[in-house]
Amino acid sequence: MIAKQSRKLADWARHGLITLMCIMPLAAQAQSGLPAELASAWAKTKLPESSLSVVVQEVGGPRLFQVSPEIPRNPASVMKLVTTYAAISRLGPNYVWNTDFMIGSDARINDQGVLSGPLYLRAGGDPVLMVQDLWRLMRDMRLRGIREISDVVIDRSIFGDVAIDPARFDGAGDRPYNASPDAFMVGFGAIRLVFMPDPARRLWKAFVDPAIPGIEIDGNVEWTDSKCPGSPAISTDSTFVDGIIRFRVSGKAAGSCGEFDIFRLGFSQQEYAARLLKSMWEEVGGKMTGQVRSGLVPAGAIPVASHQSPPLSEVIRLINKRSNNVMTRVLLLTLGAEAGRRPATVQSSVEVATGVLARQGLDMKGLVLDNGSGLSREGVVSADSMAKMLHTAWMSPVMPEYVSSLAILGMDGTARNRLRDPSTQSQAHVKTGALRDVRSIAGYVWGASGKRYIVVSMVNHERAHDARAFENALITWLTTK
Incomplete structure (x- = not known):
């Protein structure tokens, strides 16, 4: 059995699905806590570390570090990443x-x-x-x-x-x-x-x-x-x-x-x-x-x-770049309707969405999708689940359409005014989220080495909006890697 697993891991490595560093469990490799530069940026927010969840992982590679990755937190509009991925992976980019x-x-x-x-x-x-x-x-x-x-x-x-x-x-x-x-x-x-x-x-x-x-x-x-x-x-x-x-x-x-x-x-x-x-x-x-x-x-x-x-590939661009709540709600209901749950309800559609993810090996432990848009006080997801989903999405056939639906850093959507310096502009595709007591960002960052990184950061605190500078520092740090 061990020899069989070793052959399978070696085969995955040859196909670029994992690197040799990934043969050990990612959680075991990940550094617990923030690197020194980012710990300093977090300290400046004067927010307690208990309010923060972060996961940073190389695409196809190991986790660099993580903080409280398994705690379910309210992600605000970053929740749209879950709904849109479930929808496009189930319905396909050409759905109309x-x-x-x-x-x-x-x-x-x-x-x-x-x-x-x-x-x-x-x-x-x-x-x-x-x-x-x-x-x-x-x-x-x-x-x-x-x-x-x-x-x-x-x-x-x-x-x-x-x-x-x-x-x-x-x-x-x-x-x-x-x-x-x-x-x-x-x-x-x-x-x-x-x-x-x-x-x-x-x-x-x-x-x-x-x-x-x-x-x-x-x-x-x-x-x-x-x-x-x-x-x-x-x-x-x-x-x-x-x-x-x-x-x-x-x-x-x-x-x-x-x-x-x-x-x-x-x-x-x-x-x-x-x-x-x-x-x-x-x-x-x-x-x-x-x-x-x-x-x-x-x-x-x-x-x-x-x-x-327009096809779904264009619709999710409007949803994720502009963070449109009611479009996301309707998309979630469509997912339920097309799975035969007519007349579709929020509950039946959430069951379909979580089933779509589960069949891809994503148990999304602790996920409460609620209405799918993130405009909710009940919706929660862990940084660990979000990072795993983003990794699965990157390896999926719908990766180009999905990633292109995210805002381009410093260029468009809700990230158009973030990190517009030439050294960082356009170096990430991200989804942002903000509610009272909530600040979040998640997506993909292109490092100076040519590697792609998955980043998830969620803060739940009454002063969560003070975490914006930390988010910028986190993404800037990754662009140099």
Whole structure:
């Protein structure tokens, strides 16, 4: 048996899956505690070492060092790495979502363009269906001779009851990062408030795009003549009375900034979609005499207009680089639905995701995936589990698509303003995470020797944000190796 294992290890070494240094268990080789340079950087944070978990490992090689690797900690948005890897390894990089407008098999369109019977919409859980995509779908229906429709029946049966209260997490129910998942989610359910400059009158004109009935903008944004400092600091308060949502805006904006927009939640995903459908159908010259309601697509229904999402390889780039929470939630639910757990729920989808990882030898001990996005106080993972998953991902067939979904250090995504010095810029692909009491970073660093390193750092403490300088020191140190 020992001889057989030795032959297997030697064979793995020849294929580059491990180095001779990896023949011993990684945990036994790893240095316990931080190297001197990094211990000094950590000391400057004045945070207790008990709040820190770190793993640094050479890809295909040994662990360099580790600190409290097996303690489950809240990783904030770094949790998205788990969800996106489970999804792309199970569904494949070319997976796409479909959204279809359909009519009954016995429905007819008369010479005046009136559709007999309801128009059906089969929602596919597309996490990146945008307003312009819905507009094109409606335009396609008009090109096919449909002018007047009665009811629109939306079939959301791919998912179960997955709606959440957007204010539940932190009370900021109007912020898009808190958006609820839904099988038919358009533009993340966020309302676009546009501010157009009028230099002659030195004021800002505000309007909603697209123009949806039941949304009003009050208040005033003050015009200034200063040099544009960046994104204008605009505050909004919203009230909902008698079916009308009113945004009261305030703040200042430099005219030199030009037109800008902000996005806010105002309706549930279902209500927003219903209002948007009706207003956009009228915008393309159509007429609706009925209502938008939930239901099922009947057997034998015929597609009349369809939209296909970008492939999953592109979708996870949006998720990980921009750290989009609701897209991640929908992706997790899609994973459950495609595994036959329809209507998919968060619980059933988490079971599928952990099963996908387990079949790759990743037991992810201590993992609580929760909603998959990291916007959670319950979600936890250990640095050890995260590092093992990142190593497995690097050795997997989907490695190029997965790694390219991470933010490039100092270049784009949530890491665009980190370590922009030429000596470090673009030398890492990472995912960052931050919540109150949480700071984390994980990914891959390219050392000066040409070696790749896996890095995972998680801090859970009331002053966790003070760990940013340590994270930078950790990555900088690795780029020199």
